Amino acid sequence: MKQTAMDSSVFFLPHEIIRNILKRLPVKSLIRFQCVCKDWKNLIQNPSFIADHLQQSTHQNPSLLLECNGINIPLPWRLNLMDCGLQVRGVQNSTSNHYLRNNASIVGSCNGLLCLEIYQFNQSPHSLSLWNPATTEVRHVPKTITDFDDFDDGVTGFGFSPIVNDYKIVRTFADFYSDVIEVEVFSLNRGTWKAIDIGNLKGVKLNSETITANGAIFWSWVNLVDEKKENIDFHEDEDYIQEAEYGVDVIVSFDIAKEVFTVIPWPELGYDVDVKLTVYENKLAILCDTWEDEAEIPFVIDLWVLYEGTCASGETWSWTKRYTSSPLSCRLVPATIWRNEIVYVPGSKEHDDEGRINVLYMMNLTTNEVKRSVIPNRDSILGIYNYVESLVSVGNNYIEES
Known part of the structure; x- marks a missing residue:
């Protein structure tokens, strides 16, 4: 009897060990393992486990989501995932979601959820x-x-706020090529839209590119110039004068928890650049693509990071240059930051014996080492997003059982 009791105890694992094992598994496996027993199902659907699994996946298994140009191809086949081993695979989708086969684009990626804009004929x-x-x-x-x-x-x-534990979508309304007139916010927890005060967006036209970080959504935007403003530095170039008379580039922040817009200035770069919004150490950052005017070849890539908090000058926001690359021999356009590496796409098309190929370059922010990776999909890459598999639900929140 004692031997039998001892043998049976060998197969017992404490709850914490089971939890620690399961949180390291891929989502597909966890969905299947909900059928093992009621305790496992309750655990996998528990909000605290979902949060632990997301944190584990974020640090151990981050991916790059590649949105490719697939004309007349269903959306799932336009998406590819690149894992930490630089292996690329297609994103599969449930065959029941036929509407996803329409032409669509990604608004944003956050904690394993994608916000999609579905283009439908004659619908606006x-x-x-x-x-x-x-x-x-x-x-x-x-x-x-x-x-x-x-x-x-x-x-x-689209973004997430850990303060209110809610995912929100912000949609602005404006006249064509004009400033924002109205704003609405959709809350996943509420399941409804509500109109909010545009606040600091008066006289502003937003750019469509967004980034989410640290509980906020960021846009690059144009502040329409007030006719009464003085001391504007106009150059003799006619195109520049026309642009300067229209507005000044700055950044807009939307606090997801407070639902308030804030205007943030660009750093004082002191040189002409192409700028890409990105995220570094969970803070808003920009990648500045500088080049030699005559050769039109980037010289270096600068990384600027935005820090919040009153500094010596009294400003609430401050920019710090965190990185400058070595001079580049070919034109590379920065796309995002992934796993402490700047991800670039080539400035000109690359080909092999069978035709055009998709290539990504990655520069390590610590070592300056550059890696080149060829993507199997030959369609044009439209967007590159940080992505992580998660159990986060798009429906009602899971209810934790006592």
Whole structure:
């Protein structure tokens, strides 16, 4: 009897060890393992486990999501994932979600959720959906309160706030090539839209490119110049004068928890650059692509990081240059930061014996080492996003059982 009791105890694992093992597994396996027993199902659906699994995946298994140009190809086949081993695979999707086969684009990627804008003929604005590719869950976002027929233009942003534990979509409304007139916010927890005060967006036209970091959504934007403003430095170049008279580039921040917009100045670069918004150490950052005027070849890539908090000068926001690359021998355009590496796309097309190929270059921020990776998909890359598999639900929040 004692021997039997001892043998049976060998197969017992404490709850914490089981949890520690399961949180390291891929989402596909965890979905299957919910059928093992009720305790495992409750654990895998527990909000604290979902958060632990997300944290583990973020640090151990981050991926790059590549959005490619696949004309007349369903959306799932336009997406590829590159893992830490630089292996590329296609993103699979549930066959029941036929509407995802329409032409779509990614608004943003956050904690394993994608916000998609679905283009439909004669429909404006385009419909929105939230999709978790790992769990294949999809949620259709309802129409906004505002009638878009009264407007011609607008932009959309998507992000998460750990303070309120909520994912939100921001959609602005504007006249064509004009400043923002109205703003609505969709809360995943509420499941509804609500109109908010545009606040600091008066006289502003937003750019469509967004980045989310540390509980905020960021846009590059143009501050329409007030006719009363003075001391504007105009150059003799006619095109520059026309641009300067229109507006000044700055950045807009949307605090997801407080639902408030803030205007942030660019750093004083002192040189002409192409700029890409990105995230570094969970803070807003910009990659500055500088080049030699005559050769039109980038000379260096600078990384500037935005820090919040009152500094010696009294400013609330301060920019710090954190990195400058070695001179580059060919034109590389920065796309994002991934695993302490700057990801670039080549400035000109590359080919092999069979035709055009997609190539990514990665420069390590610590060693300056550059790696080159060829992507199997030959379609044009439209966007590159940081992505991690997660159990985060696009539906109602899971209820933790006591």
